[in-house]
Amino acid sequence: MQTNFSDAQLDVPEIARANAIIRKCVHCGFCTATCPSYQVLGDELDSPRGRIYQIKEMLENGRPADAKIVKHIDRCLSCLACTTTCPSGVDYMHLVDHAREHIERTYTRPWHDRALRWVLQLILPYPGRFRLALAAAKLGLPFRRLIPGKLGAMLDIVPPRIEPPAAHDDPQVHPADGPRAGRVALMTGCAQKALNADINAATIRLLTRHGYDVVIADGAGCCGALTHHMGKTDASHRFAGANIRAWMREVDGEGLDAVIINASGCGTTVKDYGWMFQDDPAMAGAAKTISGLTRDITEFMADKGLAEPVHAAQLRVAYHAACSLQHGQKVTEAPKKLLRAAGFKVVEPRDAHLCCGSAGTYNLLQPAIAGELKRRKVATLEATGPQVIAAGNIGCMMQIGSGTGIPVVHTAELLDWATGGPVPRALEGLPEPLAAE
The missing domain is CATH 3.40.50.1860 (Rossmann fold)
Structure with a gap:
């Protein structure tokens, strides 16, 4: 795809990277066959190709986001099926992330949308707050049919059981059973701890049974994905930075063979820390190290053997x-x-x-x-x-x-x-x- 960014624009690293991504797109439209939002809506502007056009036009003209482009970018799930399908290797993930950051900086959302996003940012990354919110939401379940739209959708995710804090998620080392094969850190996550404590418990047992010390690092928490995908870069980088520092203390101490993730949405983000911090001299090296160590639990177990x-x-x-x-x-x-x-x-x-x-x-x-x-x-x-x-x-x-x-x-x-x-x-x-x- 031809682009027309000025030399001054291309001096900005983020714009230069966006330009390189956009220029890889050859208009083939293969992405439309695997894009979920396009499959549901049938609108070219709700396909990856259509969104790339809109992002290109917005960035080239250096203009603030408007309601139209916000609507279509918001409808993108960031499922990345398009990147699997694309024959040209278009890095759509980082392009749409850049667009969301631009939207956050330049567009004022309606008050109710801003309020909802503020609430999600304030609650979801914090397990204690999330538990309280889920408990409060249970009071609205008898009235679910009367509550439409986004508020009703929130009630739909309330689980039958709200998980209390689990001791296995506290900072500690779970020692290996039998001969020690290695040492790994487990990311315990945020929302997952309030929704299903069994996942971390099972992961810890699986790893220790196979000979691995499992470190729950002090200071690690939310991966930053929830805020990152809302374009709230400062918040997402704070979460990511805390994780990087927590795990690097373990790397520089007794060492780590891997950082294990059992929530794949988190894994995609943690593996991207190197990209996220590439322009930060103080964090770039450590971020790249952590991204290189990160493995999904199934990826790790398949390599080590069951x-x-x-x-x-x-x-x-x-x-x-x-x-x-x-x-x-x-x-x-x-x-x-x-x-x-x-x-x-x-x-x-x-x-x-x-x-x-x-x-x-x-x-x-x-x-x-x-x-x-x-x-x-x-x-x-x-x-x-x-x-x-x-x-x-x-x-x-x-x-x-x-x-x-x-x-x-x-x-x-x-x-x-x-x-x-x-x-x-x-x-x-x-x-x-x-x-x-």
Whole structure:
């Protein structure tokens, strides 16, 4: 795609990078076939190609964002299916991130939109605040049918159980069982700790059972993704910087073999810390180091090898590939291979490349589109006739779980169970052979 940035504009590193990305686009339109928002809306402006045109025009003219472009950029899920499809290697992720930052700087949203985003920024990255918000939201559940739009969408994510603080998430070292194979840090996350404490517990057991000391680093917290994708760069960099410093203390101390992530949305962001801090001389080296150490739990376990399964429950598992894992991190085969190695029968839904509609805060900010994507995803998963659905991202688990009666379990929980851990809570009390050992 031809661009016409001035020399003065290209002296700005962010603009120079955006220019290089835009110029790679050859107008082929392959991205429209895999873009979820385009599939639902059928509007060229809601396709990656259409958004690139709009971003190009906005940045070239150095103009503030307007309501039209904000509408179409906001409708992007950042699922990154387009980057998997693109034959030209267009780095759409960083381009749309730059556009969102530009929007945040130059556009004044309607007061209700600003208020909602402020509330999300204030609550979701902090597990204690999120627990309180979930408890308050439960009071509105009896009136759900009377509450429309985005407020109603918030009620839809309220889980039956709000997780209390879990001791295993406190800063500490969980020692390896038996001979020590290495030392890793686990990112315990933010919203996940309030929504499902079992995921971190299962991940810790899985890693220690395979010989790894698991460090919960003091000072680590939210990865920054929630604010990053709202264009709030200062906030996202504060979260990211805290993580980098916390993990680098471990790297410089007893060392780390990896930083383990069990929420793939977080993993995509942490692996991008090197890019995020490339213009910061004080942080660039450390950020690059942490990005290089970061592994999804399934990526790490596939590389190290899974212990012999001790449970023989041959469940039919529908594997949901989270967008942030399959498109953002390009981790596609490892989760399925591990589940098969653990004795599960793995099936995959039609159109597995399409998003479920969760996408961080997307299902709260764009509930209508997210709801349609959920309906489609649940239908394709249920069509495989599974006994359980496995996923590697808490957002996907909550989104899909709100649309089906089939148990939704994290991949790490199933791998932990198969190699000696407890039956996942979502499967307790279900008839044989579902919960059989």
